[in-house]
Amino acid sequence: MPACPTGATLMDRPDGYGIVSRTLHWLMAALLAWQFTSAAARQFLPDTPVEEFFWFSHTSLGFLLFILVLVRGAWALANARRRPDSGYIARLGHLILYAFMVAIPTLSLLRAYGRGRGYSPFGIEIFSRRDNEIESLVELGNTWHGLLGWTLLALAAGHVVMAFVHRKPDGQPVLSYMTKGK
Numbered sequence: 345m346p347a348c349p350t351g352a353t354l355m356d357r358p359d360g361y362g363i364v365s366r367t368l369h370w371l372m373a374a375l376l377a378w379q380f381t382s383a384a385a386r387q388f389l390p391d392t393p394v395e396e397f398f399w400f401s402h403t404s405l406g407f408l409l410f411i412l413v414l415v416r417g418a419w420a421l422a423n424a425r426r427r428p429d430s431g432y433i434a435r436l437g438h439l440i441l442y443a444f445m446v447a448i449p450t451l452s453l454l455r456a457y458g459r460g461r462g463y464s465p466f467g468i469e470i471f472s473r474r475d476n477e478i479e480s481l482v483e484l485g486n487t488w489h490g491l492l493g494w495t496l497l498a499l500a501a502g503h504v505v506m507a508f509v510h511r512k513p514d515g516q517p518v519l520s521y522m523t524k525g526k
């Protein structure tokens with residue numbers, strides 16, 4: 345199995361996540377923290393410098409998170425048989441987190457397409473401007489994007505609690521699967 349100079353493996357192992365899974369996990373956790381801060385600033389501090397500071401990155405960063413979750417999902421599938429096994433409830437919990445991480449940006453991308461005003465995250469044109477608006481797509485995003493977003497925040501909080509509470513067979517919290525790898 346490929347190993348990096350620190351001895352950590354690239355691929356996951358039953359006794360710990362590999363370097364790729366850990367990097368994707370913690371990078372996305374950090375970006376999501378920023379994404380939720382921007383959403384909270386928009387919701388609770390509208391028209392303030394705080395909103396201005398955080399919100400400008402929301403639609404671009406959301407796109408990056410969308411790409412990252414697809415890469416991470418593919419990596420998870422490729423490693424499915426090698427990963428630490430914390431039981432089917434944990435597996436189901438992780439699957440639900442994935443479903444939300446995919447659905448939330450998908451809904452906002454559909455809305456951005458529906459609006460027809462063009463969408464260029466990081467200056468890269470994904471949708472060009474059109475003349476017409478597709479109301480059903482805009483409505484779908486308006487109804488669900490924020491709602492599912494806040495639900496993901498609550499689920500992530502539950503997930504963090506479980507990382508400290510749930511134990512490995514050796515009695516240590518499962519946290520070390522994601523911190524030390526093996």
Ligand code: HEM
Pocket residue numbers: 379380383384386387402403404405406407409410445448449452453456485486489490491493494496
């Ligand atoms: C995983 C990625 C994302 C998360 C977790 C997320 C989260 C959220 C949350 C929680 C809100 C609600 C803010 C409020 O209550 O005012 C929100 C709003 C918004 N988001 Fe995102 N977002 C993500 C990706 C995106 C992307 C990719 C776009 C653009 C294509 C986008 C565009 C917007 C817009 C325009 C709003 C304000 C309107 C609304 O509340 O629906 N978001 N986002």
Ligand code: HEM
Pocket residue numbers: 365369372373376420428429430434438439441442445496500503504507518519520521522
């Ligand atoms: C301080 C924050 C966090 C901590 C301490 C933490 C901890 C952990 C731990 C210990 C595991 C391994 C659990 C096991 O296999 O039994 C794990 C896996 C996982 N975590 Fe987190 N986590 C955090 C944030 C997040 C966030 C914000 C998300 C997404 C919303 C997330 C999504 C996942 C997923 C999907 C897995 C399954 C492995 C993977 O595919 O990456 N985590 N986390």
